[in-house]
Amino acid sequence: MKHRLYGYKATMRVSAVLLAVIMALAVVFAATGSQTVYAEGETAPAGEQLSGDQTDADTTADTTQPKVNDIKAAKAVKNGSKYYITIENAKFQGKAAKNVKVVTWSKTKGTADKVTYTAKKIKGTTWRVTVDSSKHCYSGVYYSKVYVNGGYVGQVTYKMAFPAYKGRLISRAQKKSSRTRWMVLVDKKTHRVGIFKGSKGKWKLVRYWKCGDGKKSTPTPSGTFRVGVKGAYFDSGPSRCYHFTNFKPHYYFHSVCCNPRTGRPYSGKQLGAGVSHGCVRLAKGNARWLQKHLPKGSTVYIYK
Numbered sequence: 001m002k003h004r005l006y007g008y009k010a011t012m013r014v015s016a017v018l019l020a021v022i023m024a025l026a027v028v029f030a031a032t033g034s035q036t037v038y039a040e041g042e043t044a045p046a047g048e049q050l051s052g053d054q055t056d057a058d059t060t061a062d063t064t065q066p067k068v069n070d071i072k073a074a075k076a077v078k079n080g081s082k083y084y085i086t087i088e089n090a091k092f093q094g095k096a097a098k099n100v101k102v103v104t105w106s107k108t109k110g111t112a113d114k115v116t117y118t119a120k121k122i123k124g125t126t127w128r129v130t131v132d133s134s135k136h137c138y139s140g141v142y143y144s145k146v147y148v149n150g151g152y153v154g155q156v157t158y159k160m161a162f163p164a165y166k167g168r169l170i171s172r173a174q175k176k177s178s179r180t181r182w183m184v185l186v187d188k189k190t191h192r193v194g195i196f197k198g199s200k201g202k203w204k205l206v207r208y209w210k211c212g213d214g215k216k217s218t219p220t221p222s223g224t225f226r227v228g229v230k231g232a233y234f235d236s237g238p239s240r241c242y243h244f245t246n247f248k249p250h251y252y253f254h255s256v257c258c259n260p261r262t263g264r265p266y267s268g269k270q271l272g273a274g275v276s277h278g279c280v281r282l283a284k285g286n287a288r289w290l291q292k293h294l295p296k297g298s299t300v301y302i303y304k
Contacts, residue, residue, distance in 0.1 A: 076158035083131040085144060085156055090127045092151035100148050102129045107141040133160050137205040165190045173203045178299035186280055188213050188220060188304040191272050210271040212281035220278050220302060221248060227298040230291050243287035247300040252279045255287040
């Protein structure tokens with residue numbers, strides 16, 4: 001009987017403890033409402049919002065990666081055909097910038113219009129880059145993604161407008177036709193070359209470059225011509241001109257004048273002005289690109 005009595009008292013004590021625990025849990029439940037409390041290591045089901053001090057492991061920021069807009073980047077400030085972007089506090093993972101690259105492309109046309117610019121250090125951790133709209137083929141919204149020491153740190157979004165002369169070149173192209181899907185326009189007034197792909201009324205500008213056309217004494221002829229023979233190079237006096245593409249007897253698209261021994265361009269202004277004997281000079285890589293992509297018979301329209 002004593003044993004049974006001992007057992008009865010123990011049961012009563014255990015029951016009292018359990019009752020106290022249940023009451024404590026009820027108080028906690030009332031305080032938290034219907035909110036589910038997750039044990040350490042558990043995560044909330046998909047779609048369930050977290051509140052208070054709860055933290056879903058998937059929403060914790062990765063401190064090893066830079067956040068978008070970690071840097072302070074001013075808006076792109078327009079000045080003529082150029083856009084200036086000032087980058088303050090240029091750092092990556094706490095380290096001051098040693099180099100800053102800005103990759104810019106069109107929102108609608110994508111990386112087909114991508115140009116990479118190198119920023120210049122102004123003072124301390126402040127850098128500045130100049131985005132030149134004449135190097136891009138479209139107008140509208142552009143992205144400039146900023147990379148410090150090779151790491152992505154932020155983005156500037158802005159609207160880029162064509163220079164007026166570039167818009168006129170595109171408008172003029174729509175009235176022209178070509179025997180191929182390619183066409184070239186040369187604007188002697190602005191010393192620019194536009195490469196188009198498409199068809200009459202639907203031409204799309206795919207390349208836009210500075211060129212060196214003829215001097216006043218030896219002008220590049222105006223009119224409509226066709227792409228003809230092509231070749232690796234020819235020599236003109238002490239100079240060698242690479243990647244030539246003929247468009248009229250004795251007139252060519254070709255590279256800037258180079259040293260025949262080294263293949264390097266001579267110093268001095270060779271692009272963006274009237275400097276040639278009548279041919280149209282291009283940067284060496286651009287002359288090679290034109291030669292590779294423009295088939296024979298493509299229209300070449302030159303005007304001023």
